[in-house]
Amino acid sequence: MNSTVRIGTRGSRLALWQAELAQHSLARLYPQKHFEIVVITTSGDRLLDTPLPAIGGKGVFTVELEQALRDRSIDLAVHSLKDLPTVHNPGLTLGAVMKRGESADALVSRDGHTVLTLPPGAQVGTSSSRRAAQLLNVRPDLNLIDLRGNADTRLRKALDPGGPYDAVVVSLAALERLDLTSTISEVLSDELMLPAPGQGAIAIQCRDEPESVTLLQGLTHRPTELETTAERAFLEGMGGGCAVPVAAKARLGDDGHLRIRGRVLSPDGSRRIDVAADVQVFPGLEDSRTAREAGLALAEEALRQGAAALLTAAGPAAVPAASTSATATRAAGEEDCSS
Known part of the structure; x- marks a missing residue:
């Protein structure tokens, strides 16, 4: 990687705040490098008079940034993690998840x-x-x-x-x-308004190349990464997408227990399913897998309790693939994440 590293971001004041936080954090780790911010306009930024589901939902705030990574016009992309689709993007990877702010x-x-x-x-x-x-x-x-x-x-x-x-x-x-x-x-309390998976966390995406991945290693906040891995796995298992009323919150306690709450609702709010899990996470190479499996298992429990019917009410695109298997789904989860 060159001595100048280009950081892509959306142009809103919030997006720039987040990109500058990443820029300053990287500059402290690598004072010999120059980190430059590049503003990229996404379809979600351009089509402000159109409801998100009408635009297409998945990736409306990330596709252009990801394309810029692929064509190498930028080296890193900073996102609000709740913007970032859960589906794996070939050639790209989630290089770092920074310490999250408030999720409420x-x-x-x-x-x-x-x-x-x-x-x-x-x-x-x-x-x-x-x-x-x-x-x-x-x-x-x-x-x-x-x-x-x-x-x-x-x-x-x-x-x-x-x-x-x-x-x-x-x-x-x-x-x-x-x-x-x-x-x-x-x-708003969790009882009234459980947050979106990944809310409050900043993600840095890069090309799936050793040099880029190594550059970002020092920025990841491990508790945030484990919490959001579980939350996003729950969303993935539920089918994801901005048309689906799905919420999740996970917290890693000092005792090593990862406590996860998930919620699925009908679009009109008349029906609601709440599920929860508590799993022990042991530090090491398998802790991310444990967090992901816990989130997927919680999604399976929600489906057993009737969540599939609520997803059907949200529209055909909301129903998980194979409808009964959370682990079989690949989906995106986002809402208008400018805020």
């Missing part, structure tokens, strides 16, 4: 409402089926309307006195990274 979601309301105090029929902005279904599960009277754009755009729309949104839902990590926590009306 937050409600922003110009009138300071919480989810439970929003007025009947309130209009809440989100383009995420996961967020929408969980809100409707506790407040079926809410009117969920599409909201696209980066975190700054969403907040501007949320706080506009004449705007249509009584509230919007944004990831807590995005608000913290952009120093916008003063806008938060409520941090």
Whole structure:
């Protein structure tokens, strides 16, 4: 690899914050190298007036970055991990998962409402089926309307006195990274709003070549990697995709136990399945496999409890391949991850 390493990223303020964190971390490890940020516009950034499912869902925030890796116009690509499809991409690999921030979601309301105090029929902005279904599960009277754009755009729309949104839902990590926590009306609990798999974590993708993989080894935060491996395996087992209301959260305790929660809902929030698992993870070469197998097994349990019917309600593309085997599926999981 040349002395100049090109880091690809989307151009939003949040994406640049994340790319600069990776840039500075790499510069500390390799002071002899120059790390240059290259901004790339994705289809998800261009088509802001189109709902994500209509665009195609899978990879709308990552395809152009991955192509730039393949044609060698960049050397690394920085993503919000929840943007990155779970399906293996030949020739590319997930080189590092950095220490995650907060994984929770937050409600922003110009009138300071919480989810439970929003007025009947309130209009809440989100383009995420996961967020929408969980809100409707506790407040079926809410009117969920599409909201696209980066975190700054969403907040501007949320706080506009004449705007249509009584509230919007944004990831807590995005608000913290952009120093916008003063806008938060409520941090949403896991019981109300389980996060997206990988939420709050920053991923660095590279070509599957020894030099690139070695370059990134020092950036991975092992607990975050194990937690998100389990979460993304659960999503993979459920069929994934932005049309599917699937949520997951894993935490590695000091006792070496990986505790995973998964949730699947019908799109209208009327039906909800919650599953959980607790597995012992032993440090070493097999711990990633243990985390992945635990996530896939939890998906199998959700399918046994009837999740397949909920996925069918979300549309044919949401149903896992072979429908009864989580391990047979290969899918992507994303929502509008600008925030």
